[in-house]
Amino acid sequence: MFKSYFLLFTFILINISLYAQQGDAGAVRSIYNEALSNGEAYQNLDYLCNQIGGRLSGSPQAAAAVEWSRQVMEHYGFDTVFLQEVMVPHWVRGKKEIGRIVNSKKLGTYEVNVCALGNSVGTGPSGVVGKVVEVQNFEELEKLGRSNIQGKIVFFNRPMDPNMIKTFRAYGGAGNQRGAGPSQAAKYGAVGVIVRSLTLAQDDHPHTGSTVYALNVPKIPAVAISTIDANRLSDLLKDDRELEFYFETHSRMLEDKISYNVVGELKGTEFPNEYVVVGGHLDSWDLGDGAHDDGTGCVQSIEVLRIFKSLRIKPKRTIRAIMFMNEENGLRGGIKYAELALKNKEKHIAALESDSGGFTPRGFSIDAGKEVIDQIKKWKDLFKPYGIYEFELGGGGADISPLKNQGVTLIGFRPDSQRYFDYHHTAIDTFDKVNKRELEMGAATMTALIYLIDKYGL
Amino acid sequence: MFKSYFLLFTFILINISLYAQQGDAGAVRSIYNEALSNGEAYQNLDYLCNQIGGRLSGSPQAAAAVEWSRQVMEHYGFDTVFLQEVMVPHWVRGKKEIGRIVNSKKLGTYEVNVCALGNSVGTGPSGVVGKVVEVQNFEELEKLGRSNIQGKIVFFNRPMDPNMIKTFRAYGGAGNQRGAGPSQAAKYGAVGVIVRSLTLAQDDHPHTGSTVYALNVPKIPAVAISTIDANRLSDLLKDDRELEFYFETHSRMLEDKISYNVVGELKGTEFPNEYVVVGGHLDSWDLGDGAHDDGTGCVQSIEVLRIFKSLRIKPKRTIRAIMFMNEENGLRGGIKYAELALKNKEKHIAALESDSGGFTPRGFSIDAGKEVIDQIKKWKDLFKPYGIYEFELGGGGADISPLKNQGVTLIGFRPDSQRYFDYHHTAIDTFDKVNKRELEMGAATMTALIYLIDKYGL
Incomplete structure (x- = not known):
């Protein structure tokens, strides 16, 4: 007797829950x-x-x-x-930025579409110019040390990983170059930073986004360049140590x-x-x-x-x-x-x-x-x-x-x-x-x- | 003893299958x-x-x-x-098609971007013109019958169902207007057919696609119009029975x-x-x-x-x-x-x-x-x-x-x-x-x- 009550009870419960589910399905x-x-x-x-x-x-x-x-x-x-x-x-970003490869053995002077990173200080009208040190990550930066970086422009060029199916993970894996890169480079005396755009596309659009300056480190100007330009710059640097990069940004924090x-x-x-x-x-x-x-x-x-x-x-x-x-x-x-x-x-x-x-x-x-x-x-x-x-x-x-x-x-x-x-x-x-x-x-x-x-x- | 052999055997089987799965996962x-x-x-x-x-x-x-x-x-x-x-x-499509609302009480003459349906016969340079009968489906067409359709242009205007999550199902639900519509309309003496484009977008692009003429029915010319134009035409028709549509197509089967x-x-x-x-x-x-x-x-x-x-x-x-x-x-x-x-x-x-x-x-x-x-x-x-x-x-x-x-x-x-x-x-x-x-x-x-x-x- 108990058993059949129990079964009946279970039966009712299942039906109520089924009904509720059907109600929810209808609402959805x-x-x-x-x-x-x-x-x-x-x-x-x-x-x-x-x-x-x-x-x-x-x-x-x-x-x-x-x-x-x-x-x-x-x-x-x-x-x-x-x-x-x-x-x-x-x-505020201010006037359109200027970016330029100068002194390139292959290209001479070459205009590059750059954009200031969000929150970054501007160079002002005199711009910043320097030889370019390309790195993939902060460990490389540390190995190079101040003697190789002082007075130069650091170029962070680690790509997002195309094999990650969820692209936000690939973004997470490359994002510190933009967020912390400028201050990391400044610690070793860099005068400016170029960041490879955080995208999996190969195209000509520079991607902005915020950078966060660390306390007690000089705030140096920083720009993003497109993936195509990043690849070009990287190729040029392979056999051209004298190449320089010039950029001019007018951004400032009010x-x-x-x-x-x-x-x-x-x-x-x-x-x-x-x-x-x-x-x-x-x-x-x-x-x-x-x-x-x-x-x-x-x-x-x-x-x-x-x-x-x-x-x-x-x-x-x-x-x-x-x-x-x-x-x-x-x-x-x-x-x-x-x-x-x-x-x-x-x-x-x-x-x-x-x-x-x-x-x-x-x-x-x-x-x-x-x-x-x-x-x-x-x-x-x-x-x-x-x-x-x-x-x-x-x-x-x-x-x-x-x-x-x-x-x-x-x-x-x-x-x-x-x-x-x-x-x-x-x-x-x-x-x-x-x-x-x-x-x-x-x-x-x-x-x-x-x-x-x-x-x-x- | 049998039992433990059996367990061992099962254990081995599970491991082989696991290994195979891992191999497949690696390959994928x-x-x-x-x-x-x-x-x-x-x-x-x-x-x-x-x-x-x-x-x-x-x-x-x-x-x-x-x-x-x-x-x-x-x-x-x-x-x-x-x-x-x-x-x-x-x-072959031939020269760019011409489409035109004529005689509209509200718009007078109004150019419409049309495209001939694939496989359709052309009107030739004299075009085709007629009053417009709007229908949603073949049942409406049958109800209207030859007396209401003879000499006119049939306008199939049944939209794809936006509530279907898989859009191919919505396409399937509206597709017979394009595929069979021209011959269905011709059975009742229509002189031409206009089909609402098969898309869920509201825009200005007409969508072509093949129509299949039935045997023993006159082949009449047929065009698609964009969804925006279809909505406009339908609105105009609500209180304008005298409105006519003209179209000219130069398509032909070689x-x-x-x-x-x-x-x-x-x-x-x-x-x-x-x-x-x-x-x-x-x-x-x-x-x-x-x-x-x-x-x-x-x-x-x-x-x-x-x-x-x-x-x-x-x-x-x-x-x-x-x-x-x-x-x-x-x-x-x-x-x-x-x-x-x-x-x-x-x-x-x-x-x-x-x-x-x-x-x-x-x-x-x-x-x-x-x-x-x-x-x-x-x-x-x-x-x-x-x-x-x-x-x-x-x-x-x-x-x-x-x-x-x-x-x-x-x-x-x-x-x-x-x-x-x-x-x-x-x-x-x-x-x-x-x-x-x-x-x-x-x-x-x-x-x-x-x-x-x-x-x-x-």
Whole structure:
């Protein structure tokens, strides 16, 4: 008798869970349909890229992007839209840079398209010139030592590894040349730094991106050159020790400026002081229009809330879309957001960031304990019909990382990464590089995950 | 005693199988490395698209593509490279088409960018003009009947369904308008047909593609218009019954021409008369350069054999790369290939086709019995590190389909499909729409599967 009750009970349980699953599958289907049939992320991105454009922290365009995103979210009728004031660095590139191989045995004088690294000091109108020491890494630099480097220009030329399937790993493997290279070279008396662009493409676009000067080391100017130019320079150097490089940059760091994170929210109906947040960063580099980095993350985050509203899904918890300011060269917005969350005693359950481009969604990387990851993995089958298979341990994203020590589950949205570094931090990170359906599929995938986290908690 | 022998035996078996798996994993890794670090598919595609261009069956460019692919494969030193003669249709577009909304209450006369459907008859210099009857499908056409259609132009305007995640399904759901629409309309006395372009993009590019005239029905001229123009025309028609459309096309079908499939092969070391083949189609429409359709499939198929040779993998079975001729408007090459395989008593084990674009690989669709599919699925784990998860029942591809009744396992290479129909059969199906790494990842994925099929059989 007990046994048959038990069986009946089990039977009921299975059916309830099946029903719940079917309900979730239906909800997820509705979310994708809304994104693909009535999506507005693409037209929003069009405005952000083509009417506002590149929006480096402290620039007029960044201010325009703040006002634009506030208006978009107010227009959608989110329950609250507000700004969080934050002081941001104000670095400006100044006049177009000049780069030139001089004294080359083969080429004589040869113009090279260079761009100043973000945050770097400028050379001013007199430029900097010197013989070139090519290295692959900091160990080589140390071996060469001051006697070989003093007064010269260090050329960091370690390529990203093309064999890595996830290109962000290849980026991680080469990134210290740009981030720390200038100060590492300055320690040995270098007068300037050239960095091979961080991309797997062979082309003519230099890629900017921030460098961070170490304390107590002279700040020396630094530029990026394209991969094709890097290969050319490296070839020339093989049998030409007298070759020199000249570059002229006019970048400088001005006083900090007031700027803002922009936050839109839908109030939770059951647990209004529990927060599930989704965001991207509103600032971008100045060379292009910040389309994939990170206009797509911003418009997708807004789209998550728009889809909730459009489908009349009333979240249990408060859902926020956050446009973080100053990810690229300071992370001040992300730090401020976490500070305020703590101060205001907002209990954040999970934070999802989209800052890997607007490409076809492949999955999520999750920075949390095993239990939480296992719970999220239980939803995998709901995503399979949409080609989403990857739920892996990994970082969430720079802007949400300061929330980590508040015990928040951090999640990174992971689209296909093959094309990302073709555009990253270049003049060609523009609207036309974003495919409408890929962008919408991403927004739907993010919405579905936020929906499930809100419904079941973590 | 028996038990412990049994355990020992099991232990050994598990270890052998583990070792074999590790060996396969290593081989697959080498294949991806070769494609990503030393790949030549991209430069081959550059030549095919930019030095030869669009290559419709019977055109001088198609002849150039035959000679080019023979030379490429000979240059790589494949064991044999040969041509298979085949007669192909020779349809020509002639002068640029003219399309025009006339008599519109709102717009007066309005120029529309049209393109003749492949295989369609031309209007000649006098063009065709008529009132426009918009329908979504053949059922509506039948309901309207001859009294409403006679002397008019039928406008097929059923969009592809944006909610379908795999865009080829959406294409399948709308494709009969182009393929059979003209003859269906002609049955009721229509004088011409306009078809909404088969794409999910909202843009200004008309998409060509073949139409097939039914027997014993008048052949009427037919054009495609862009989705934006289709929406505009549909809007105008809502309150403007007097509106007329004029179009002028100069296309015509000439005499069949001699052309060729191009085949390169690596001889099998153990079973030389067992064949594992991989292919794409060499012909393309004339508007663009046939980059994704199907230049990518051709260069990837060649790349499979190049990778085998470069890694010194000696196949057990004979591996062929086949450039099929005339997929787009006749399938004569595919039919001829199957005919010759039968005639020459070549035992084909499996045929893999790449004709879905050169995008990030997602998996394979397999047209075979359950046993074979289960066997292939056993290799799934080998593909996971490369983001390949989908091994599904489904069609292989048009060119290899005539091999089906020889009991051959047919496999379709399935890359991500979100962008495919943005370019398909248009003037913008050009080299710059192909990403090098996505193309190479696809070639590696195909090579890995061919490697496993050759090694283990099916």
